[in-house]
Amino acid sequence: MEFIEAVTIEVADDSAAQPFHSAAFGLDTQVRVRATDTASTGFRGFTLALTVSQPADVDSLVESALAAGATVLKPVAKSLWGYGGVVQAPDGTIWKVATSAKKNTGPATRHIDDLVLLIGVEDMGASKRFYVGQGLTVAKSFGSKYVEFAAGNGPVKLALYKRKALAKDVGVDADGSGSHRLVIGGADAPFTDPDGFAWETSRLAAAS
Template sequence: MTSLASVTLEVADPTAVDSFHNAAFGLGTRIGLRTSDAPTTGFRGFTLSLTVSQPATVKGFVEAAVAAGATALKPVTKSFWGYGGVVRSPDGTIWKVATSAKKDTGPDTRQIDEIVLLLGVADMAASKRFYVDAGLTVAKSFGRKYTEFDTGSSPVKLALYGHRALAKDVGVSPDGTGSHRLVIGGRTAPFTDPDGFVWETATGTPGTSRPA
């Protein structure tokens, strides 16, 4: 059975990105990094989302990210679904920080409840079927809009969202070319999904790898 074990961003300067991750979000080793200069332009087709407990924590993470060098794509605001904001980190990765809560119950906790990797897909039905055939189990599904998989003890959850809808959600053009600059590590043989996202065979304990 396929299972997600790690998420690795391919970046020009892993040391600098590691410093950003810890200053902005306190990620530690939950997201791997390795060096790459693969050409990429525009939207890379995925986002990383941090789910937190309350608006104060959303605001704290977004402010810390901007202070560490990120660019704000969407300001922190209240919405029908809760409270959230979006930034693009210096390496180009798009991060969304959100909560379903609309009121604070205390000060900023700097605690992340969940990290979710959202892959933008061209055809939800086809991509969902591909991943189920590859051995993943669906945990949640909302028709052709959203699919989330059971990733067990992985430090990162995996979900699928429509490519254009995902770009709209984070406030960018859906256009992009070149590398996704993303590698997913799994308990599986290597494969590439219908949207070009690469899976490699993971080694080591989930969340502890730090590729160079």
């Protein structure tokens, strides 16, 4: 396994969810949906983050997300690290849109520099070792707080964050139970990680 081909969000109504991700962010292939009736309450233990180049792009993407039915968890605002905000899709998925830039260099392009899947973990060391063992390469590491893996040839980066810290970062309570309602596509063979996140065989791996 060297990259994430796509993430699949499990939802109660897949006919309504896919149009949201397309209309809000233009993500037609990187983010997929499928129907499920598995129980899930509270924080699902993950967020999806869009990194863009300037504040105008943050504003444009957040505005289109709200127009498509999202709700605000953290209003768009400046901070010490840049500019960004957090919204929750109608299907419950939490999205963070941010840039490290504090000033615009031109009109909004809506270009997404990085799509990052952040999963909340209980034991950073164990989860990091697990994913290195699965073939991922560490790109950034800040001790027990944050680990980011190289995307390789895939459109989605994977990053690990302590669960409570991740929940705090996006403005929700860390409590949650049941299904993560997320399946990650990119494995050579299906597996489940130490925190219960399921991986399935990617279409590219299945075709090879």
